[in-house]
Each structure stands twice: as C-alpha cells, then as structure tokens.
Amino acid sequence: MEAFHSSMTLPFSYTFATTITGSSSSSNTANPITTPWMDRRIWSKLPQRLLDRVLAFLPPPAFFRARAVCKRWYALLFSDTFLEIYLQLSPRHNWFLFFKHKTLKSYIYRNSGGGDGDNSSPCEGYLFDPYDITWYRLSFALVPAGFSPASSSGGLVCWVSDEAGPKSIILCNPVLGSLTQLPPTLIPRLFPSIGLTVSPSSIDVIVAGDDMISPYAVKNLTAENFHIDGGGFYSIWGTTSSLPRLCSLESGRMVYMGAKFYCMNYSPFSVLAHDITTNTWCKIQAPMRRFLRSPSLVESRGNLLLVAAVEKSKLNVPKSFRLWSLQACGTTWVEVERMPQQLYIQFEELEGGNGFDCVGHGEFIVIMIRGSSDKALLLDIYRKIWQWIPPCPYSQGGGGGRGGELHGFAYEPRLATPVTGLLDQLTTLPFQPFTG
Known part of the structure; x- marks a missing residue:
C-alpha cells in the first residue's frame, strides 16, 4: 500500500511553545524536554x-505518518485490540475520492480496434x-486492468468490469490495499448503474439497466441485487x-438513503x-423538470x-443554481x-455550457465542471459557504480534454x-436465503 502524499503542509505545528518563568537572565532558551508539556x-x-x-482519533494521513x-x-x-477501539471511537471523515474519467467513446474505440487501445485501469x-482543503494521492495498483470505479460506501470502493456481459465487481479498501471480489452478476449488461451501501454488519449492491438484449442492443429492463x-x-x-417503463439511467450514479437507492x-x-x-421501483417527479x-x-x-441549474429561456427569470430537499x-x-x-x-x-456533476458527503457538496480537472466549487450547505477548490496537484490529464476530468464519490x-x-x-457458512 502506498502511503498518503499530502499536497500541503500540515496546518498545525505539533511543537508547543513554552515559557519558563523565574529563570536567570543568562538562560534565554527553554529546553522542551524539561517542560511538563513534552516531558518524555x-x-x-x-x-x-x-x-x-x-x-484512533488521528486522521488517516497522520496515522500513517505515526x-x-x-x-x-x-x-x-x-x-x-487497536482495531476494536478504532471502530468504536474513530470520528467520521466526510471526504471525497476522485478518479480520471473513463468515457464510453474510449471503450468503443478500444473494442473496435481503433483509438489508442488503452485498457489499463486507473492506478491512483x-x-x-474538505475540512483542510487538502489533496492526497492513493494507490490502486492492485486493482486489475479492465475495471472502473462505480461507487463507494463504508470505506470501500466498488469497481465494475468494463467488458460487456455478466459484470464482475470488486470491493477495495484503498487504505488497507485489500481486494474482495463478488460473484459475477447473472444478467449480461453493458454500462449499468451501480449502487452500494455498506454498514458495519451488511453489504447491499444493486446493478440496474443496460440489459444486453442482443450483441448489438441494450435496454433498461431489469435490476439485480446482492445482499449479505x-x-x-x-x-x-x-x-x-423490473425497472419502470421508458427509464433512462444515463448518469450511472445511485445514492443510498433510508433503505432506498435513488438515481x-x-x-x-x-x-x-x-x-x-x-x-419495488417508483418514479418521483423532479422540481421544475422542464427547466x-x-x-x-x-x-x-x-x-x-x-x-441543478435552472434556465427558463422564455420567461423573465434569471438563470440560477439551486438545491432542493426531498421531504419526508x-x-x-x-x-x-x-x-x-x-458567483x-x-x-x-x-x-461554458459543458455541464457539471455533483457529489455530496456530510455537510459538503462538490460541483465539478465537466471537461475540466481543475475547476470545482465546494459548498458547505450548513454554513452557507461557497468556495473554489484548488486544483489537484496530482492530476495530469489537462483541463481541456474529456479524458482529463475527474469523477468523484463520497468516501470515508x-x-x-x-x-x-x-x-x-x-x-x-449455513446462510439462510434473503427474499426481501
């Protein structure tokens, strides 16, 4: 496992400044070893x-330095003993994990014999x-080629196979460098939407849409679940x-909340x-859906x-960027x-009309501009603070091309x-079937 690499210096100094009173005028420098603060x-x-x-309370970068x-x-x-204490006491870290974006175009070129033929998975x-506005780099060298990140929950990152057919899924803990593979799905699919939720005692995965009804056509027909x-x-x-009729899951993203997956x-x-x-599935009407x-x-x-952004071209309403909350x-x-x-x-x-993607975690929401790896906004929704995020110093994809943009997930x-x-x-183990 590769250690964390910070792009910024630590915001705090771990050296305590102490002053010794009553010392002679000839001694101007206090020995930190003899002060009660740092007495070994x-x-x-x-x-x-x-x-x-x-x-157990240290954030992961500081822990690995320690x-x-x-x-x-x-x-x-x-x-x-330590891990038991860690699981009980460690505070939650509402962070984000970003990857270089893989495009459908690159997949088609690779499988038709054109393009650059790059079949390697992202290695980092x-x-x-968002608390310290700091970037780190994580290694994913153990993830095999031909897999793309699809979701994240409970400290695990879900990777799904790129090849058309029954999907292979890998759950990876990047901090530990561990990989766990699930049995392959039963229904052949192309680029399905993936949902993942991991609790201390259970794992749920849902794979929906892009059913391969023939080698040349896909349709959003079904979803299948994994539970343990x-x-x-x-x-x-x-x-x-069965998915609702005439559904289109273009984003591929799913959000879990309250025993439900949303997309x-x-x-x-x-x-x-x-x-x-x-x-069961149901449809919920979106606010201002036509705009x-x-x-x-x-x-x-x-x-x-x-x-979402709101644009009413034929009405005298200024363009805006809004957030709505689904009520109980x-x-x-x-x-x-x-x-x-x-702003x-x-x-x-x-x-510039390219669109944007959003990912939320805790009190934070990151808005990433499509086609760019260095233009993103951070919203602290509870303190109502908007700020631009400094570019990731480790991303070398170039700001102008689609292949260089970042694709993110909530990550703890x-x-x-x-x-x-x-x-x-x-x-x-003698499991009992789950029929929920």
Missing part, C-alpha cells in the same frame, strides 16, 4: 490502551479533504426487479427510487438533495439553497472493514 518521562509511561485511543515511529505503531493495523485516486449480512441472510444476485431518470427528468425491503440542466442527486446528512412524504421537494447570483455568473462563464477512509470477512465465508 511522562509521555513514555502512558498506558498503552490510552495511547491507542489517542491514535506508524513510522516504532514497530508497535507500525503493527497497529494488524492488532485486533485523488483524495480530497451478519445475521446469516444472503442473496447472490437472486433478487431481481436520476432522463428524458424527461424525474427521480427513480428502489425500495430494498419491498424490492433543469445537469441535475444530480446527492445525500447530505440523511437528506436527499437534487442539485417522499414526493415533495423544497428549495433549500441557491448559489449567489454573482453563478462566474460559474456559468467557466462552465477506514482502517478496518470487518464486514468484508463475510464474503470470504460464502461457501462455508
């Missing part, structure tokens, strides 16, 4: 369990910390459902919702938000935020994902 005679005698609790201190700290990732991702949990229930792609439906705009417990541009769905602290009834939207008009004018000029770094151990026991 005190710090070296901390109980190990207390020290483990302190280390592992270079000694052999015991290096071995913490393999310590059941770009981790963004610690209670012994499982469904290995055995639970299927955008195009032509005309609406929202599709899949209830896991009843295995939306580049709509996206994001989850923010238990709320489903629809983010499940059918009504309420506007909750609007981009300041002066929207600047945003629209930079966007985790040092442990014990639920993946259930996948290794699929063939040995």
Whole structure:
C-alpha cells in the first residue's frame, strides 16, 4: 500500500511553545524536554490502551505518518485490540475520492480496434479533504486492468468490469490495499448503474439497466441485487426487479438513503427510487423538470438533495443554481439553497455550457465542471459557504480534454472493514436465503 502524499503542509505545528518563568537572565532558551508539556518521562509511561485511543482519533494521513515511529505503531493495523477501539471511537471523515474519467467513446474505440487501445485501469485516486482543503494521492495498483470505479460506501470502493456481459465487481479498501471480489452478476449488461451501501454488519449492491438484449442492443429492463449480512441472510444476485417503463439511467450514479437507492431518470427528468425491503421501483417527479440542466442527486446528512441549474429561456427569470430537499412524504421537494447570483455568473462563464456533476458527503457538496480537472466549487450547505477548490496537484490529464476530468464519490477512509470477512465465508457458512 502506498502511503498518503499530502499536497500541503500540515496546518498545525505539533511543537508547543513554552515559557519558563523565574529563570536567570543568562538562560534565554527553554529546553522542551524539561517542560511538563513534552516531558518524555511522562509521555513514555502512558498506558498503552490510552495511547491507542489517542491514535484512533488521528486522521488517516497522520496515522500513517505515526506508524513510522516504532514497530508497535507500525503493527497497529494488524492488532485486533487497536482495531476494536478504532471502530468504536474513530470520528467520521466526510471526504471525497476522485478518479480520471473513463468515457464510453474510449471503450468503443478500444473494442473496435481503433483509438489508442488503452485498457489499463486507473492506478491512483485523488483524495480530497474538505475540512483542510487538502489533496492526497492513493494507490490502486492492485486493482486489475479492465475495471472502473462505480461507487463507494463504508470505506470501500466498488469497481465494475468494463467488458460487456455478466459484470464482475470488486470491493477495495484503498487504505488497507485489500481486494474482495463478488460473484459475477447473472444478467449480461453493458454500462449499468451501480449502487452500494455498506454498514458495519451488511453489504447491499444493486446493478440496474443496460440489459444486453442482443450483441448489438441494450435496454433498461431489469435490476439485480446482492445482499449479505451478519445475521446469516444472503442473496447472490437472486433478487431481481423490473425497472419502470421508458427509464433512462444515463448518469450511472445511485445514492443510498433510508433503505432506498435513488438515481436520476432522463428524458424527461424525474427521480427513480428502489425500495430494498419491498424490492419495488417508483418514479418521483423532479422540481421544475422542464427547466433543469445537469441535475444530480446527492445525500447530505440523511437528506436527499437534487442539485441543478435552472434556465427558463422564455420567461423573465434569471438563470440560477439551486438545491432542493426531498421531504419526508417522499414526493415533495423544497428549495433549500441557491448559489449567489454573482458567483453563478462566474460559474456559468467557466462552465461554458459543458455541464457539471455533483457529489455530496456530510455537510459538503462538490460541483465539478465537466471537461475540466481543475475547476470545482465546494459548498458547505450548513454554513452557507461557497468556495473554489484548488486544483489537484496530482492530476495530469489537462483541463481541456474529456479524458482529463475527474469523477468523484463520497468516501470515508477506514482502517478496518470487518464486514468484508463475510464474503470470504460464502461457501462455508449455513446462510439462510434473503427474499426481501
């Protein structure tokens, strides 16, 4: 596993400034070893369990730097005692993970014998910390060629095979460098939409649309689910459902909230919702659907938000960028935020009609301009703060080409994902079928 590489220096100094009163005038420099703040005679005698609790609160980049201190700290990732404390106490990190975008055009060229024939998977991702506005680089060297990132949840990144046919899916923890492969799907598909939700005791995956009805045609007809949990229930792609008629899942993104997966439906705009417990789909009408541009769905602290630009060309209403929240009834939207008009004018000029994509996590929403790897906005929706994100220093795709833009997911770094151990026991444990 490659260590984190920070693009910025640490925002805080870990050296405490101390002043010794009552010292002689001839001694102007205090020895930090003798001050009570950093006296090694005190710090070296901390109980190990207390020290483990302190280390469990470190953010992942600082934790991996700390592992270079000694052999015991290096071995913490393999310590059941430490990982138990970590899972109980570690604070959540509402970060984002970005990858270079793979296009449908490059896939067609590669399989028709044209183009550059690049069949390599992305070997690295770009981790963004919205709290400190810091970029890091993560290695994905273990992910085999021919797979693309499709979703993320619970510290795991879901990779799906690019080749047409039954889809192979890999769950990867980039912090640990671990890979876990799921059994292949049952229905041949081209570029389906993928949804993933990982809890401490269960994993749910949904693969929807792009059914291959012939070698030359696809249609959005069905969805199939994978489920496994610690209670012994499982469904290995055995639970299927029919998609609503005339649905179009162009974005490929799914958002999970409240036992439901949500995704955008195009032509005309609406929202599709899949209830896991009843295995049913329904359509939710989008707000101002005739005037939306580049709509996206994001989850923010238990709320489903629809983010889009609004353009009423034939009405005397200024163009704007708005956010709506789906209410508890499940059918009504309420506007909750609007981009300041002066900022929207600047945003629209930079966007140039190319469109944009949004991804949310916690209180943050990132708006990425399509066709660019260095133009993005960060919204703190609870503090109502908008700010431009500095370019990722590790992305070398060029701002002008489609191949250089970044494609992102909500991501929470985790040092442990014990639920993946259930996948290794699929063939040995006496599971009971899951029929939800």
